[in-house]
Amino acid sequence: MTQQTMARPVQLPRSGVFVGQLNLTPDHGSVSTRVAVAGKDLPPNARLQLIWESYDARWAIEQRDGQDWNEFNGINFNQRIELITAVETDDQGSLHTSFVVPEDYGGVHDVYLIDPHQDQKVNKAGFRLDPNVTLTPQSGPLGAPLTVTMTGLNAAHPMEGWYRIWYDNVQAGLLTAVSTRGTAQAIIPAVGRAGKHLIEVKTGAMGQASFLQVDVSPFAYLPLFKFEFALTAGPPLLPAPIEEQLQPENPVSEPDSALGRPLLWTDYTNVPARSALGLSGRGLPPDTTLELFWVDMESNDVNEDFFNTRYSGRRSAIGQVRTDEHGRFSYRFVPESLQGGARAIEAQLDGRLLAKTYVRMTPWPYRLARKSYAIGDPMELEIDGVGWTETEKILCLVYDNSYIGYVCGNDLMGKVVAKFSATGAPGWHFLQVYPAIYKKKDYADAFETPFLYRLPLLNWQDLPHGFHCNYAFQVTEK
């Protein structure tokens, strides 16, 4: 591979009348395709550079006080320029080289030939990075984790960046690759009876349902993917106990500099709801009793003002602490709040804020009430620590790879209780929980493509603070 990243990103030259010809063979392909580059009628004996033009993308989430806050504003993009290789034309103005297509966002990338000495574009050619999907394994028992890996998703395009997985013609959820540079990976369980099952990965930008005639649309160039999976007999592969699926906690060391200002910090950046948490402080008034407060966010989601949700902080007293002669303290407690997301902790003296910090509360999923259910039995799935923001407040349930609905953490201040019914043939069944985006700040935009809302994000790591867990249970005749 001849590609290398420049030490510092560069801007493309802003001008230049194209000279000669630049050809790429092939002019489209998936990640890792080797591309031959041929140029002719170019300036002779010129030292030039071949540039791969792309972008970086990230979810645009409102920022406040250094935290991912409430509003979802779509996706932000920044141009990214990478040097493929330095090239030199011969005395006839020809050049020949090749490169390997990097793992990157899909869609059309311009491959520029530039003259860095003259700061001029010399020519360019387009390469379409095609999406590609692999499925592993191709066979396995009930519950076997099927890994769907998709490359070449184009987050900058309304149609090219959004696919969905369908399992035997039911929708499992959406694949996105905004923060993962065009690559999405989802793991779904093998479900159903022994025998052949069909897994399809189809473009999914158009609302809740699949568009079934892409082949005759302006986007007929978008490939659709179809795999057969052989579900074999044998003992099922079941997910780990739910307690072992909690997100890992990230320990925090005492900050090394704060210029002597009052400072609070927690012993972890994130902890599951209902977990003990250590809080420390320094730079505070010595030998003083301070009040500690926990701040939740209350919304008016469920009212007639639905489209203009407002939030306000609600402070709850954690307790009192006494600082030592150096103005330090340590305190350990279990937050009573069940609300997830970035939670503020404040230290106050006589109603005056002295210091504030944040800890991120992550979901705490409960076990299912029973290990088996008769067909039609009511089921409940309970999770604490669900967030309150547009990107954290809802969780989607996928039952045997079929998306059945979502729950919202704002109704019960961080607790969700999903109610549904047991269905399916007697035997093992699988339930998965995925994050989703509730809505966009500009609600009208949410009706345009791509439609990303209230859909399970199967590549859940793509979304900041995404949460995912797996359950299995048995269904009986009676």
Added chain:
Amino acid sequence: MVSKLQAKPAGRKVDRRTFLKGAAATLGGAAFLGSMVASNFEAAAQTNQAWVIFSDIVRGSGGSPVGTLCVETSVFTQGEQIVFRVVTYDGKTGALVNTPDEIEARGLKVTAEIEGQASPLELRFGAHPPKTPAADQHFYWAKGWLIPPNVSGKLSYTIKVEDKDGGKGILEIAGFKDGKYFDPFPALLSIQKA
């Protein structure tokens, strides 16, 4: 024949949706409202440009078309003809300026500069489609460009409007500006090998 869309009275505040509706109607109703029509609406407001531009592109009848004529498409093929279409609004009053008399009185000139190409295209103002009863025609600026065999990749171009008094409007369809991606529209447009 004047377009069915009537000019707004001078001084009346016109919002983006009104602009979009007017532009879509004037471009013959072919525009996909709000997403396939590109505009310098926000930029013109922020930088006090004299002209607000609405523009789309369609497949022309020239060259070797590989699909339906006179419709928008996102992927063109070398050898096809791209037709640039433009309507203009007065940036101060919000009024559509789209009759032959108005165009002449304001001394408007509209060009399209395509990345890497030596000479800008000069768009012509007229009634479309040709050989159609006047009542069914729309006025707009247009110019076809035959895609050369050595051009591929993203289609980046700039529409410029200038009047006889030096008033200007600029619409950049370039995807990135100063390192920032600013409009999803260009992501739709590309040229592939024949």
